[in-house]
Amino acid sequence: MKYSLVVFGLLAMFGCSENAPKKKLDPRVKNVVFLNVEPGKRPTGALDLRLSVIDTTQNTFATNYNVLALNGDQEVGLMISIPKDTGTSPFSDGFTLKSVGEPSNHLLELLSYPDVHQPGDSVLFVAEITARYVDIRKMAKQYKEGEVEKLGGDYKLFFDINGGDEPAELYINVDPAAKWIEIKEKHPDYRSGIIKALSGTSLVGPGIPGSYN
Secondary structure, eight states: OHHHHHHHHHHHHHHHHHHSOOOOOOTTOEEOEETTSOTTOOOSSOOOEEEEEEEEEEOSSEEEEEEEEEETTEEEEEEEEEEOOOOSOSEEEEEEEEOOSHHHHHHHHHHTTTOOOOTTOOOOOOSEEEEEEEEHHHHHTTSOTTGGGGGOSSEEEEOOBGGGTBOOEEEEEEETTTTEEEEEESOGGGHHHHHHHHHSSOOOSOOOOOOOO
16 A cells, blocks of 8 residues: 555656646747858857847946847846946946856857867856947947948957957947847957956867757
């Protein structure tokens, strides 16, 4: 009798596990869009991503974007804080990237492609990093109409790596109305510096497969 009860209990437990409802996906969270990659293929040049903005908040000093998207079955994301009006100069500082936990670590892994850490090493997004930047929209006012497209994006971020000896620059585009942000590399050669800035470590070893569906 006891044996029958134990077996029944185990069957009930596993039955509940199999029939348990899956985590409901937030409809605001869309799949990562790889802007310069054909469907089903891997990036061979710069890695440019479009991610969903699922929440926007403001305070006295900045506009904050909670960014999250799906790469396969993994959530990737971060928090971006952009200073409010900093005057007439397009150059400023205080553009902040913040970790939101595991999604940020997964984003860092994705950005690391094809240069990653040694197998077994953890790839961790820093808790918070602040960069100098140029507001390209302001700078565009100094150019002819339509010239802004040639400048790369809305914001260009500069990270100090090895005292400025290693290039580490990144473009960020923001479309609050469409609820997305884009992270765009200036050039693949800058990737190592960007990953060092976002993780505090150097890059070695083989690439990771990732998901490029």
